[in-house]
Amino acid sequence: MxxxxxxxxxxxxxxxxxxxxxxxxxxxxSSCRGAGDPDALPRAxxxxxxxxxxxxxxxxxxxxxxACLGNCKRGLSAALFRTxxxxxVFGGLGVGSGDDLVAGARLFTESTDGxxxxxxxxxxxxxxxxxxxxxxxxxxxxx
Amino acid sequence: MxxxxxxxxxxxxxxxxxxxxxxxxxxxxSSCRGAGDPDALPRAxxxxxxxxxxxxxxxxxxxxxxACLGNCKRGLSAALFRTxxxxxVFGGLGVGSGDDLVAGARLFTESTDGxxxxxxxxxxxxxxxxxxxxxxxxxxxxx
Numbered sequence: 001m002x003x004x005x006x007x008x009x010x011x012x013x014x015x016x017x018x019x020x021x022x023x024x025x026x027x028x029x030s031s032c033r034g035a036g037d038p039d040a041l042p043r044a045x046x047x048x049x050x051x052x053x054x055x056x057x058x059x060x061x062x063x064x065x066x067a068c069l070g071n072c073k074r075g076l077s078a079a080l081f082r083t084x085x086x087x088x089v090f091g092g093l094g095v096g097s098g099d100d101l102v103a104g105a106r107l108f109t110e111s112t113d114g115x116x117x118x119x120x121x122x123x124x125x126x127x128x129x130x131x132x133x134x135x136x137x138x139x140x141x142x143x
Numbered sequence: 144m145x146x147x148x149x150x151x152x153x154x155x156x157x158x159x160x161x162x163x164x165x166x167x168x169x170x171x172x173s174s175c176r177g178a179g180d181p182d183a184l185p186r187a188x189x190x191x192x193x194x195x196x197x198x199x200x201x202x203x204x205x206x207x208x209x210a211c212l213g214n215c216k217r218g219l220s221a222a223l224f225r226t227x228x229x230x231x232v233f234g235g236l237g238v239g240s241g242d243d244l245v246a247g248a249r250l251f252t253e254s255t256d257g258x259x260x261x262x263x264x265x266x267x268x269x270x271x272x273x274x275x276x277x278x279x280x281x282x283x284x285x286x
Contacts, residue, residue, distance in 0.1 A: 025282060064285040070231070070275035079276050088213070089232070089274040131232040131274050132213035133222050139168060142207040 024061050024105040026052050029077040031067035034095065044095050048076050051098030061105040071130055080104055084135055085114040092128040100124045114138065167204050167248040169195050172220040174210035177238065187238050191219050194241030204248040214273055223247055227278055228257040233271040243267045257281065 034044030049065045056063050071077040074091030078101055081087045085108070093101070100122035108116050114135075118126070134142065177187030192208045199206050214220040217234030221244055224230045228251070236244070243265035251259050257278075261269070277285065 027277070027282065027285065064282065066277065066285050070272050077274070079274075081279065081282055083279070087276055089276060129213050131220070131222075133230055133232060133276065134170070134209065135279065136224065136226070139170065139207065139224055142170070142209050 024108050025081040026056070026061060026063045026101045026105050027069070027079045027081060028052050028063065028065050028101070029067065029069040029071065030065040032072070032076045035075065044076055047095040048078065048093060048097060051096055052078070052101050053098070055098035055102040056105075060109070061102050074130060075128075077130070080108055080116060082108045082111070082114075084137060085111065086116070086132045086134050086138070088116050088125075088132045089130040090125055090128040091130045093124060097124055167251050168224040169199070169204060169206045169244045169248050170212070170222045170224060171195050171206065171208050171244070172210065172212040172214070173208040175215070175219045178218065187219055190238040191221065191236060191240060194239055195221070195244050196241070198241035198245040199248075203252070204245050217273060218271075220273070223251055223259060225251045225254070225257075227280060228254065229259070229275045229277050229281070231259050231268075231275045232273040233268055234273045235271040236267060240267055 028045065028049045030045040030049050031043055032045035032048070034040060046065075049063065052063045069077045069079060069089060071089060071091050076093040076095065076097065077089065077091050078093060078097070079087055079089045080101070103122050104116065104125045107120050111117060116132075171188065171192045173188045173192050174186055175188035175191070177183060189208075192206065195206045212220045212222060212232060214232060214234050219236040219238065219240065220232065220234050221236060221240070222230055222232045223244070246265050247259065247268045250263050254260060259275075
């Protein structure tokens with residue numbers, strides 16, 4: 001990621017105007033298979049959904065599930081969304097990565113520039129970064 | 144990608160109601176470095192921006208650039224966006240992948256379920272798939 005990226009980043013929706021209920025969402029791919037036993041049921045991705053929900057504790061961070069995030073070659077996957085901000089996709093997660101995902105989500109709430117901070121990000125969300133993409137409202141502002 | 148993914152997919156914004164000017168966008172990472180000569184300027188990503196603009200020919204498909212998409216370990220990168228649909232991120236592209244990206248964008252306009260069709264997708268957009276993520280409006284509908 002380059003330093004120049006910051007020049008095009010902005011909050012499309014000021015956090016103060018966003019619906020608190022959807023400010024930060026952890027979206028977990030429920031169909032991801034575990035590397036050790038890919039045919040196991042429930043799928044490893046579903047176990048990560050449950051672990052993220054446990055970690056969120058029902059407060060401040062929404063956990064949703066989907067099948068799938070299209071990142072099938074890179075281990076268990078999840079994404080972080082905050083209203084008006086960039087979205088982040090991570091791979092290489094484990095069935096016990098719920099705490100890391102929720103820690104990343106809470107860190108995201110502190111962002112003032114629409115980006116997930118690097119400093120303080122759990123190590124799994126540094127080395128596991130797969131992609132980040134702009135919110136559609138940010139997309140319209142790009143050259 | 145699993146067959147069950149279709150159960151959660153829908154068009155958040157019917158195509159007929161979308162602004163034609165932003166229905167399909169190719170977003171190219173301008174800061175990606177070429178594998179052969181990573182220090183070359185202009186960066187390989189910028190060359191891909193230019194190639195995609197050439198391929199789009201100023202009609203029907205918008206080409207925008209950004210630094211960066213966070214997919215730095217997987218070659219030249221770009222994403223496809225259509226209003227109300229899932230967004231797709233691709234890696235492993237080349238400086239001459241503009242035609243493939245624009246072909247994918249035009250294919251996307253034919254989608255009726257918010258997904259980029261697999262059939263007819265250029266090979267580079269099959270093997271290069273890095274991730275797909277839902278539009279924020281779709282996100283709210285997920286369990």
